[in-house]
Amino acid sequence: MIKLVVTDLDGTLLKDNHEVPERFWDIADRLFRKGVKLGIASGRPHFSITENFRSIMEHLYAISDNGSMIIHNKTELFSKPLPQHEIEALVMAARSAPHGWPILCGKDIWYVENSDSRLIEKISNYIRNFKIVDDLTKVDDAVLKITVLDLMGAEQNSYPYFKQFEDRLKIAVGGAVWLDITRTDANKGEAVQALQQLNGITPDETLVFGDFMNDYEMMKAATYSYAMKNSYSKILEVANFVTEKDNNEEGVLDVIEALCFKS
Known part of the structure; x- marks a missing residue:
């Protein structure tokens, strides 16, 4: 019996136009009525999750910034900001990467230092x-995550400039043009495990969905780990299952229907 469902957003639950499928709202209501916990685990900040799911935020576990913060019903369960002494070095590394724009992700606002229209x-x-x-x-603010936007390709172009930090920080390709840097103990897998412990739920009772490398640890936290059909190759390898349909075909919702509401 599934007691916890956690899904990534971009490339997973959301369609390529960044919209929530209309069918999701009825499914979420049915999950809540059945007593199933529902989490949104995204590289997005909390305020972006709120914009998309405002009507059900009191029920959701909002896992933002790749697991750096969890908020439930306006209560912060935990947050894991980056050490202040690392931020300057990370910003300098991002500046040295050609075509890479660093972004500081605070709890309530993002900070950029370039007004380029593409950014x-x-x-x-x-x-x-x-x-x-x-x-x-x-910037004088708690920084949950540093993101680098690289239109030339995050993995190929910007990632090599951050390999020097991998012994002490989590460097994850969050999408074709996104590179995310967080604390090593701040990832979606740790967040899912925190929800499991909080609610007395086992991995065998957990269903998760993801598509890119910032979902990697989350795939290991659940027996029912589903990579999207459109996933990055390494996520397809680590997940226990693969959806039959991609994000534009509402693959997440078909699996939830099959596993959570079967008679």
Whole structure:
């Protein structure tokens, strides 16, 4: 019996136009009425999750910034900001990567230091709460995650500049053009395990969905781990199952229907 469902957003639950499938709302209501816990685990910030799921936020576990924070019914269960002394070095590394734009992800706002229209257009697809500052190393705020937007390709172009940090920080390719840096103990897998412990739920009672490398640890936290049909190759390898349909065909919802509501 599934007691916990956790899904990634972009490339997973959401269609390529970043919209929540209309069928999701009825399925979420049925899960809640059945007593199944529902979590959204995303690289997005909490305020972006709120914009998409405002009507059910009091019921959701919102896992934001790749597991750096969990909020449930307006209560922060935990947050894991990056150490302040690492932020300057990370920003400098991002600046040295050609075509890579660093973004500091705070709890309530994102910070950028470039007004390039390509950067602004791209982040506006995901969030509205961002601020352009002169120098990211001078930002006085808790930073849950540093994201690098690289339109040349995050894995090929920007990732090599951050390999030096892998002994002490989590460096994850979050999408074709996104590279995410968090604490090593801040990932979606740790967040799912925290929800399991909080609610007395086992991996055998847990269903998760993801598509990219920031979902890697989460795939290991559940017996029913589903990679999307459209997933990155390494996620297809680590997941126990693969959806029959991709994100644009509502593959997540078909699996939930089959596993959570079967008679």
